[in-house]
Amino acid sequence: MNYGNIYENYEPGIVPVNPIEGACYWFAFKGSKLLVEPDDAGFHIPFITHSSGAAYFSDKKLYLGLFKGEPCYCCEAQYTENESSPLKLIELRALFGQMDEATFLLANRALQLLNWDLTSRFCGKCGSANCDKEDERAKLCPKCGHIFYPRISPAPITAVTRDNQILLAHSTRFPGNMHSLIAGFSEVGETLEDCVKRELMEEVGIRVKNIRYFGSQPWPYPDSLMIGFIADYDSGEIRVDGIEISHAEWFPYDKLPELPSRLSIARKIIDWLIENPA
């Protein structure tokens, strides 16, 4: 299952249009808040000329390519909102469902690229200032030639099922009584399947079998790629560490606790399982 298609209205590009003339789409962020313009359906990305928006945008811009046939950039927003502001700064996560999916997915990419741009300014090998590589999305150290690509951190997330029940856990980081699927970052040298097995054993003491790929979701906080799996219970009794996970339980599909938002792949997997019981 795909989590939307970022390339539906978007053609990636590296070499910017220079000079910037005419209106462009501007994905401008202040932290993880996106600068958006309200409309009847929710919000959209400002489509304005560089000169009219120049006061809102940082000098450093990354060219993203063509969006809906028009040039689009991402940059930092230098914008202070007040009640009469025509543009609003809104947390990207809160914009899910309030703008079309293609725009939301490209905004996720823009945020992740901006974070990467900010955190890869210097060469980790020799300490020189990096420059943008002209022919691909990467940075080049002009002194030692080292190349730095945007980092993507794979994080498997797994729904374990057992007789029409699903294993859900409450993390100490979760608000209220929210329960979700077990997830964790891949470690060096392990397959995604090994990661799924290790995380479930470490966090809840459960062995699984028959691990199947479900779908994936970029998660730009700051650079995760969530990779969804479904697995069958094999053996073991639930045991939580009490530090990262405070509670875990087998829940019947008709008696589920508070769940994560519909934005998350966790919720997408849970909703799919309820509609497609084994």
Ligand SMILES: [Zn+2]
């Ligand atoms: Zn270097």
